[in-house]
Amino acid sequence: MKLKFYQTTVINPYRNLAVERYFVDHIDGDEYIIYFWKNKDTIVIGRNQYAYDQFSASAVERDGIKIARRRSGGGAVYHDENNLNFSFIMNTAVFDKNSGYDIIMTALKSIGIPVEKSGRNDLTADGRKFSGNAFLTKGNIYCHHGTILIKTDTERMEEYLNVPKEKLENKGVKSVKSRVVNLTELDGEISAEGIMHAVWVAAESYFGESASIINEDYFDTSEIDAEEKAFGDATYLFGERLSGYQKAAARIDGIGGIEAFFKRDGDTVTEIKIFTDSMTVEDTAAAERVIKGKSLEELKGIAEEGGFLGSVAGILKLKVES
Numbered sequence: 592m593k594l595k596f597y598q599t600t601v602i603n604p605y606r607n608l609a610v611e612r613y614f615v616d617h618i619d620g621d622e623y624i625i626y627f628w629k630n631k632d633t634i635v636i637g638r639n640q641y642a643y644d645q646f647s648a649s650a651v652e653r654d655g656i657k658i659a660r661r662r663s664g665g666g667a668v669y670h671d672e673n674n675l676n677f678s679f680i681m682n683t684a685v686f687d688k689n690s691g692y693d694i695i696m697t698a699l700k701s702i703g704i705p706v707e708k709s710g711r712n713d714l715t716a717d718g719r720k721f722s723g724n725a726f727l728t729k730g731n732i733y734c735h736h737g738t739i740l741i742k743t744d745t746e747r748m749e750e751y752l753n754v755p756k757e758k759l760e761n762k763g764v765k766s767v768k769s770r771v772v773n774l775t776e777l778d779g780e781i782s783a784e785g786i787m788h789a790v791w792v793a794a795e796s797y798f799g800e801s802a803s804i805i806n807e808d809y810f811d812t813s814e815i816d817a818e819e820k821a822f823g824d825a826t827y828l829f830g831e832r833l834s835g836y837q838k839a840a841a842r843i844d845g846i847g848g849i850e851a852f853f854k855r856d857g858d859t860v861t862e863i864k865i866f867t868d869s870m871t872v873e874d875t876a877a878a879e880r881v882i883k884g885k886s887l888e889e890l891k892g893i894a895e896e897g898g899f900l901g902s903v904a905g906i907l908k909l910k911v912e913s
Contacts, residue, residue, distance in 0.1 A: 592685070593622045594798055596791060597805040602631040602672060604659035609818035612662070613810060614680045615727070615734050623686055624805070625694075625794060626678040627787050630670035633657040634751055637665045637725065639875050641850055641866040642829045650750050660828050663725035663736065665712060666848070666868035669751055673742035673773075675783045677790070679735045688726075691735040694797050695722070698789035703778055711847070711870050712737075719772035725870065741783055742775045833864060839910035843902045846872075851882075851907055858887035858911055865903055872899050887911050 601607060607628040614624050634656060636645050645667040679691030692708060699706045709715045714722035724737035774781045795802055836852035843849060847869040854862040863882045865875040878900050893904035
């Protein structure tokens, strides 16, 4: 195997996501890449979220906060330069996709952070979240990426993010700020450099291999330039602002939040747009194609099937009946 590290000093979210995408597209089968990056004052939303519901537009515009959209699922997060982002990119035909969690947890425990895995995708310390994680796949290529809050401004995080009340209640907290913890609250000496070194040591121990550093000749700059432009494209970032739609929304255990914007003629759905912070749903358009044109009676049958599609049908049925 070839264990490789890459750390960037770039703080542009579109460039950083483009580099990650490049790794996913070009990694060799026996490579295992660990990538560290930071963004400056950015809200990053999940691939299937309705952008306009995720943040306070007035606060974001006032403070010049960038909006980025990643290609993995999950919910919106806030990044500043006191948050460290990591990506583990691997071939799952060769490597265990849980290896990223194992390495991160071993590394943090080695520097005195009592880390635990919690819920769908969180890492916690002292009972509070310091790391949210998400995942994307391309064939056998798997990318596990996440955040590590070191000394992030949680006051700004709370001001910018629109977190559904139901999500906070599900976590047993009243605010975003009360749910998260900066690692410097637990250890005032902790640093991004110390965490990265601990991950390096943990990864070498995990695989029994020496790591090497990726240098700039690894990349095709023109391809990354094109990806950066695509990640910064306004249509990709925001999509269509919906008007004239009814909305049905709920949080479903094991799936996450679902928002369904729809139009109907009587009890038949004539238009449907589906959004979710689910970690696993990749193709909401497929669900839209199934639901469009269905009557209330047909929605009842789909709802009984369960899963993501059944959940969408179920919340629509309740809304149409109300």
